[in-house]
Amino acid sequence: MTTPRIFLSHQTAFAYWVHRDVWETRKTRSVPTASDKQSVIALKDTRHLIIALNDKQPIHASVCSSSNIFESEGIVLHYRSVPYPDWSFRRINKDTFVASPELCFLQAASILPFNALVLYGMELCGTYARTKEIGGTRYKRESLTSARKIAAYLGKSQGANGIKQALKASAYLMDGSASPREAVLESIMTLPPRLQGFSMPKPQLNYGIPVDLPDPQDPSKQLVLHGDIVWPEARLVVEYDGEQHGQQDNHASDKQRDHLLLDAGFEVVRFTDQSIRSGSELERLARTINRKAHLRKPTSQLQWDSSKEVLLDELLNRSDLPWL
Secondary structure (H helix, E strand, O other): OOOOOEEOOOHHHHHHOOOOOHHEEEEEEOOOOOOOOOOHHHHHHHHHHHHOOOOOOEEEEEEEEHHOOOOOOOOEEEEEEOOOOOEEEOOOOOOOOOHHHHHHHHOOOOOOHHHHHHHHHHHOOOOOOOOOOOEEEEOOOOOOOHHHHHHHHOOOOOOOOOOOHHHHHHOOOOOOOOHHHHHHHHHHHOOOHOOOOOOOOOEEEEEEEEEEEOOOOOEEEEEEEEEEEEEEOOOEEEEEHHHHOHHHHHHHHHHHHHHHHHOOOOOOEEEEOOOHOOOHHHHHHHHHHHHHHHOOOOOHHHHHOOHHEEEEEEEEHHOOOOOO
């Protein structure tokens, strides 16, 4: 008897990537076919592969035909009427596949509201993952994908469910975000006025700036400091200070870092979790960026108002990932 192939998707795939890396899987052109007859036992056996999945969450999987869908407690099967582009799934093992990060972004577009979808895309392209564990975030992981790869995948997915929302959100994705708070600030600063943002030009994230010191790891090379959020042409670095930055040793290190960046010609502006919740602080930062970047925008776009308050509330308090 042939072992059925399982194509994990939607919330199950989203949960899979929280604790997994791309290198743990393999690229494949495999997609669901009519011969992949799903079984309850085979589907439920995949639960052990999903670290972030609890027993109360159903297994979501994709099938090739509506006739392959059946009802069973703890299982949700999804049928897609348009063909999958190449590389839509990644191989976990011989008979188990998972939706690629690019397909995950598209599938999430049918589940998440717009601002939450932008933050999810930033996470897929960033070096962190929000988790349900204590602490809430997994840091310093490899990026699962990039804004360019997501855009290319969406370009081949016309007619798929959620494509309009996904295309709209993908325009605001950036690579390299290192924390959820950085992603929130980046979104507030760069979203256009019609979406209540400050309409700043896109920054470079984790941008390397050479400074006048040898690299401690290799004294023959110049030390390169990576700024959290950088507008290179404006010579402006915005740094996020998490809780650890309040400690004395870290505070001294931050001061030294600021001096080195200043010597390299970059002004440093720091923000904290407290300041990101302050409209006046965010307006001040937007005006600083605007002045340094020599933008010619109506000053009304830089004023904090009730619409931006709604955006900030959505980004901070209404963008949780339901599969966690």
